[in-house]
């Protein structure tokens with residue numbers, strides 16, 4: 038069957054080809070080059086932080102953030118269970134233990150009360166995730182981190198363009214990370230960024246990203262580092278994307294508002310928005326009523342050319358992380374009911390109307406008030 042509306046597709050309508058050709062023509066195609074430098078500089082400026090380091094994906098960005106903070110064996114890192122698995126895997130790579138916390142029912146973000154409850158003598162950091170583009174409650178998380186002398190890491194993979202009290206996410210903790218995977222708000226194909234306002238941490242990130250190369254001696258390595266470099270080609274794409282980031286974000290917010298309006302008279306629920314924030318709507322996600330068979334609806338929509346995704350499964354329920362039985366009731370209920378709708382920037386109001394019409398026609402299952 039043909040898919041008319043995929044969940045996502047990147048918008049590559051700007052200077053991407055021109056910049057990539059510049060890389061090819063100049064032979065600067067590897068992990069050094071002017072597009073990397075410019076992408077890092079402009080990205081830092083966009084986020085409003087002092088330093089940005091381009092890396093090859095969002096997962097290694099998290100790994101570097103944790104390593105730069107010295108997190109490792111025997112440490113505990115608090116993380117929401119309702120996130121993409123990479124947030125948790127990166128903690129595991131360092132030898133530290135992920136400690137799962139539940140989510141808030143309205144904003145779907147990490148529950149600060151549960152964070153406080155899970156702090157032990159081994160806790161070193163809180164890794165918060167601005168899930169689906171809605172910022173976490175940063176004021177409370179910053180306060181908790183301060184009270185307990187913990188590092189705060191922000192996983193902003195889904196949150197470029199998201200603001201908390203007027204300030205872009207990524208500047209509230211010690212280090213933040215971003216992803217530029219193909220379905221993220223801006224993309225480099227595969228790619229990521231680490232940002233910080235701390236110059237010591239910045240130097241450690243650069244050092245670890247490039248094989249732990251000593252600063253003043255060639256081919257001498259004074260740490261076991263990694264090759265986590267981004268290529269100049271990816272950075273060329275990223276720079277062209279960044280030039281259009283504001284219009285992409287505006288369009289995504291518009292799409293979310295269209296869905297909200299068109300589904301307004303049904304018993305489908307929306308991601309609620311706190312007052313003091315800008316939600317950048319990486320994905321437009323709805324909550325289905327408990328009685329709706331999500332898998333059946335998914336197949337029905339697919340038969341009509343509309344692709345959807347379930348919400349992330351809470352990581353504590355995956356066998357690789359379920360050694361100890363845990364319950365996180367809010368996250369589990371959200372994950373059971375959540376569905377991502379097509380959310381890419383080319384969608385028009387007519388497209389949204391067609392998608393919504395199809396959802397509403399599902400076996401007369403939704404309550405629709407006329």
Ligand SMILES: *Cc1c(COP(=O)(O)O)cnc(C)c1O
Pocket residue numbers: 094095096097120121123124166192194195216217218227228229
């Ligand atoms: C996409 C994503 C990542 C990982 O990014 P990759 O670039 O795919 O490695 C990490 N955390 C969250 C919350 C994400 O959505």
